[in-house]
Amino acid sequence: MLPTEKTPPKASLSDLTVLAYGPSKIGKSTFCSEAEGALFLATEAGLNNLDVYQVPIATWEELLNACKALAEGKHAFKTVILDTVDNAYRMCAEHMCQKFKIEHESDLGYGKGYALVNNEFYRVLNKLALQPYGLFLISHSQEREIETRTGKLTRVVPTLPEKARKIVIGMVDVILFCDLEVGPGPDGKPVQKRVLRSKPNVNYDAGDRTGRLPETIDLDFAKFAAAFAQGPTAPAAAPSPAPMAPAASVGAQTAAPKLTTNAPAKAQAAGR
Amino acid sequence: MSERMTTTYSMWNLFRNCRKAAHWRYVLELVPLEKDRHLSFGSLMHECLEVWHRSRDLAAALDIIDRACAKRAQDEEQRRVWHLATAMLRGYAGRYATEDFEVLELEKAFEGEIINPETAAPSRSFILAGKVDGIVRIGDEHFLLEHKTAAGIDAGYLERLWTDFQITVYAYYVERALGIRVAGVLYNVLVKARLQQSEGETEEEFEARRAELLAKSKTGKSSARRRLPESDDEFQARLAAKYAEPEMFHREMLYISRDQFNTLRAELWELTQAFLDARRRDVWYQNTSFCFQYGRPCPYFALCRSGGSPNVLENFYERRPPHEELRAADAESVSPAGANETF
Numbered sequence: 054m055l056p057t058e059k060t061p062p063k064a065s066l067s068d069l070t071v072l073a074y075g076p077s078k079i080g081k082s083t084f085c086s087e088a089e090g091a092l093f094l095a096t097e098a099g100l101n102n103l104d105v106y107q108v109p110i111a112t113w114e115e116l117l118n119a120c121k122a123l124a125e126g127k128h129a130f131k132t133v134i135l136d137t138v139d140n141a142y143r144m145c146a147e148h149m150c151q152k153f154k155i156e157h158e159s160d161l162g163y164g165k166g167y168a169l170v171n172n173e174f175y176r177v178l179n180k181l182a183l184q185p186y187g188l189f190l191i192s193h194s195q196e197r198e199i200e201t202r203t204g205k206l207t208r209v210v211p212t213l214p215e216k217a218r219k220i221v222i223g224m225v226d227v228i229l230f231c232d233l234e235v236g237p238g239p240d241g242k243p244v245q246k247r248v249l250r251s252k253p254n255v256n257y258d259a260g261d262r263t264g265r266l267p268e269t270i271d272l273d274f275a276k277f278a279a280a281f282a283q284g285p286t287a288p289a290a291a292p293s294p295a296p297m298a299p300a301a302s303v304g305a306q307t308a309a310p311k312l313t314t315n316a317p318a319k320a321q322a323a324g325r
Numbered sequence: 326m327s328e329r330m331t332t333t334y335s336m337w338n339l340f341r342n343c344r345k346a347a348h349w350r351y352v353l354e355l356v357p358l359e360k361d362r363h364l365s366f367g368s369l370m371h372e373c374l375e376v377w378h379r380s381r382d383l384a385a386a387l388d389i390i391d392r393a394c395a396k397r398a399q400d401e402e403q404r405r406v407w408h409l410a411t412a413m414l415r416g417y418a419g420r421y422a423t424e425d426f427e428v429l430e431l432e433k434a435f436e437g438e439i440i441n442p443e444t445a446a447p448s449r450s451f452i453l454a455g456k457v458d459g460i461v462r463i464g465d466e467h468f469l470l471e472h473k474t475a476a477g478i479d480a481g482y483l484e485r486l487w488t489d490f491q492i493t494v495y496a497y498y499v500e501r502a503l504g505i506r507v508a509g510v511l512y513n514v515l516v517k518a519r520l521q522q523s524e525g526e527t528e529e530e531f532e533a534r535r536a537e538l539l540a541k542s543k544t545g546k547s548s549a550r551r552r553l554p555e556s557d558d559e560f561q562a563r564l565a566a567k568y569a570e571p572e573m574f575h576r577e578m579l580y581i582s583r584d585q586f587n588t589l590r591a592e593l594w595e596l597t598q599a600f601l602d603a604r605r606r607d608v609w610y611q612n613t614s615f616c617f618q619y620g621r622p623c624p625y626f627a628l629c630r631s632g633g634s635p636n637v638l639e640n641f642y643e644r645r646p647p648h649e650e651l652r653a654a655d656a657e658s659v660s661p662a663g664a665n666e667t668f
Contacts, residue, residue, distance in 0.1 A: 200360045200402075202645065222640055223631030253639035260636035 066281060067131045067187040069263070072138070072221055073249075074192035074211040075231025080247055080272055082136055084231070085189045087274035090131030094119050096140035106130070113148035116141060120181055132187035138178075139192050142217050145174045167216065175220050182224055190221060194230070194257075209257040218258075227251060228260040231272055247272035332439075332451045333648050334491045337596050342618070347600075348609035349625045355642040357624045366406060367474045369393050370515060371458065373414050374472050375431050378459060383418045387411060408522060408560055413474075413515055416568025426461040426468070426511070430503075433457050434651065437498040439597055442590045451597050454651055457495050458513075466508040468578065469495055473514045478575050486512055486577055493589045496581050509580035516574070518567045525554035 067089060073081050085091065086105045093100060093107035094116060100107055108119045123133060135141055146158055149170045158166030182188050192211035199208050209230065211218055222228060230250040238244035250259045251266040264285045270277050332351075340347035349355045369390065377386040394400075394407035436454040438447035459470030471492060475482060489510075496507040526534065531551040538547040555563075567573060603609055616623050623629075631637040 199358060200362075201358055201643070202356070202360055202649075219627040219637065219641065220630075223627060223634050223637045225636060228636055228640070258640045260639055262635055 066278060067185075069227060070182045070188045070190070070225045071227045071229060072190045072192065072211065072225045073229045073231060074258070075194050077193060079231045079233070081191050081231050082134075084249075084272055084274050084277070085132075085134045085136070085191060088132040088134070088187060088189060090129060091134055092123075092128075092130040092132070093134045093136050094141075095136055096144060097137045100136070110141070110144070113141075113144040116144060117177065120177065123186070124180075124184055130186065132189060133181065133184070134189040134191065135181075136191040137193065138190040138221060139212050142170075142174055142213060145177070146170045149173055171216050171220060174217060175224075178221070179224060190225065192221075206255060208255070211258065222258065222260070225260075226262045227266065228258055229277075230257045230259045232257070234269065249277060329448070329450055329452050331436075331454050331648060331651075333453065333455055333651065334494045335650065336647065337494075337593065338490060340596060340600055343612040343615040343623065344603055344609040345611035345629060346615070346623055346625045348603075349628060349642075351647050352604070352609075354644050354646055355625075355628075355638065356645045358641055358643050361624065362402065362406075366410070366517070369406070369410055370413065370474050371472055373410065374417075374458070374513075377414070377418060378428050378470075379431055383415070386414055386418075390414065405522070408557070408564060409517060412518065412561060412564030412568050413573075415565065417515060417574060419569075420574050426463045426470075428459060428461050428470075429467070429505075430460040431458070433460060433499070433503075435495075435498050435502040437502055439593055440590055441594055442587070448594075448597055450601060453494070453498060453593070454648065455495055455498060456651060457499055460499065460503075460505065460507075461511060463511075467505045468509050468511045469499065469507060470511050470513060471495075473512060474517055475514055476517055476519075478514055478516060478572065482514075483577065486579060490589075490592075492579075493581060493585045494593070497586045497589055507581065509578060512575075512577040512579070514575040514577065516572065518564055518573065520560075520564055520567055522557075522560040523552070523555035526552045 073085060075081055082093070082100060082103060086093070086100075086103050091105060093105050094110050095107045096110045096116070108115075110116045110119060122128075123130070149166070150156065150158065150160075153161065153166070153169065155161060155166060158170055160166060161169070178190075192213060194209050195212045196207050197210050199206050209232075211221070213221060228251070232248055232250055233245045234248045235243050235245055249270045249272050250257065250268065251261045251270065252268045253260055263281070265281050265283070266277075267280055270280050336347065336351050339350060373386045373389050376389060377383065380386075390407055390410045394403040394410075397403040397407045434454070434456045436452060439451050439453050440447055457469050458472045461468050461470045469492060492510045496510065499505065500507045528551070531549075535547055535549050538549050539545060611629055616626050616629070627641055628634070628637050
């Protein structure tokens with residue numbers, strides 16, 4: 054009944070749940086399409102130029118049906134790509150509104166409507182994440198002004214409502230921010246390069262629970278897979294976040310200092 | 326002896342309510358990245374009330390609000406706070422133009438020993454610090470002045486004041502630190518008006534409303550006019566009228582018995598022992614009944630729900646040393662209470 058061995062850390066991309074977000078047309082879908090055995094659950098148009106397997110999804114029921122078919126396992130797909138998770142959330146909200154015969158989530162008092170939507174969204178996403186396939190969630194990016202204790206900062210975040218953002222970030226292993234990085238070109242002139250950012254920063258959402266990814270990788274699935282396969286770059290992040298720095302523009306490369314474990318003060322426990 | 330951990334009422338109260346939340350805040354020193362607007366409003370009003378009670382200078386107190394909401398012309402949230410705080414303070418100054426108490430201290434910091442009630446020995450691990458909003462004299466008795474901003478005052482709110490652990494803690498430590506016998510507490514409750522500044526209606530909204538009225542009209546005519554946005558002056562006037570209502574401010578005086586001090590000492594000591602045990606074993610269990618205590622999620626709900634995911638931690642929280650409320654206090658702290666009680 055009880056385990057006799059430890060669960061090994063996730064070492065395969067097909068075990069991961071990944072959130073990839075960034076501005077329109079940067080190449081998020083193209084990046085994900087190169088994942089092994091990719092199947093797109095396409096809640097948004099925009100895959101026309103990609104030669105991929107896709108299930109067009111127009112409603113939450115259609116998404117549930119697709120998930121059910123996936124769960125039956127009679128297929129060869131290894132990675133499920135929800136493109137976009139933002140639209141999936143909207144469909145979920147519409148579905149719940151229809152179910153409860155309301156026009157908007159706010160029509161049910163005391164936040165009940167929002168809670169119903171979030172619970173349904175979390176249930177389905179969680180079930181999808183527990184399937185034996187890789188799960189990539191795609192989202193667009195937006196700038197959001199956040200009021201902190203020391204002032205306001207502008208942060209790039211996925212275009213999900215705040216509570217849904219917390220749900221998604223809480224369940225994924227890796228958060229990849231697709232960004233443009235300016236660097237010197239071959240002729241010395243500045244050129245823009247598409248990159249993935251995987252480490253937390255004051256200016257954008259990002260993260261890597263696996264600890265296997267470098268801070269910045271080219272927006273290229275082969276390079277991403279190679280970096281992941283190469284293994285840990287640093288110990289996986291542990292509780293103890295970094296102090297906030299002043300707001301900077303999108304694409305700033307200033308990384309927050311690495312988190313370190315704040316060990317329990319067991320030494321002090323002896324003295325009462 | 327290793328350096329002792331400074332603790333506050335807030336810490337012990339949180340630890341008592343949810344050990345997991347106390348661990349996030351006071352051991353790992355995490356706070357949400359985003360400021361809680363409910364707490365921000367309370368802090369602003371505390372600052373204003375301190376100036377008001379110190380100087381009775383309404384302009385100076387209002388100036389604090391003006392400076393805190395300097396971007397109210399562009400920022401909707403700042404405008405909302407500015408209107409509410411300004412009207413609340415003006416209403417308060419009008420209601421309490423004269424006071425029947427004498428202010429002795431404002432924002433007074435204190436620090437004291439946590440005493441083992443059985444041995445009378447001070448804790449080797451913790452000290453307790455805090456800051457009271459004020460100490461006032463009424464007749465020949467001293468009272469703690471405690472400001473509270475509340476969404477409303479109902480029977481439950483008033484009943485809860487009797488169980489306020491914070492005030493017993495403060496009264497006990499102030500009494501020991503300052504040598505003043507604290508008879509009780511004067512709760513100064515300011516209610517937050519729920520009025521909203523009207524945004525008016527758009528031309529389209531007006532036309533739709535007018536069409537609806539015309540359809541119902543027997544004469545085929547309507548005298549409806551487009552509702553225009555409420556000006557700042559109009560909204561302030563509406564808020565002023567609201568704050569002229571008696572229920573928007575409330576003073577409640579409670580006496581504290583010496584028995585409460587004995588109970589407090591015993592409870593506080595028990596909490597220290599429970600905290601030491603939790604820290605030694607590194608076990609901090611979650612009290613799920615506390616997750617939505619105030620009708621909104623606990624600040625650490627997202628972190629708990631994700632099982633402490635580093636992704637949530639790193640993207641929604643930052644590290645801040647605990648006891649922020651003490652750092653805002655004036656530097657003048659008093660000698661540790663109970664220092665005469667040693668081994």
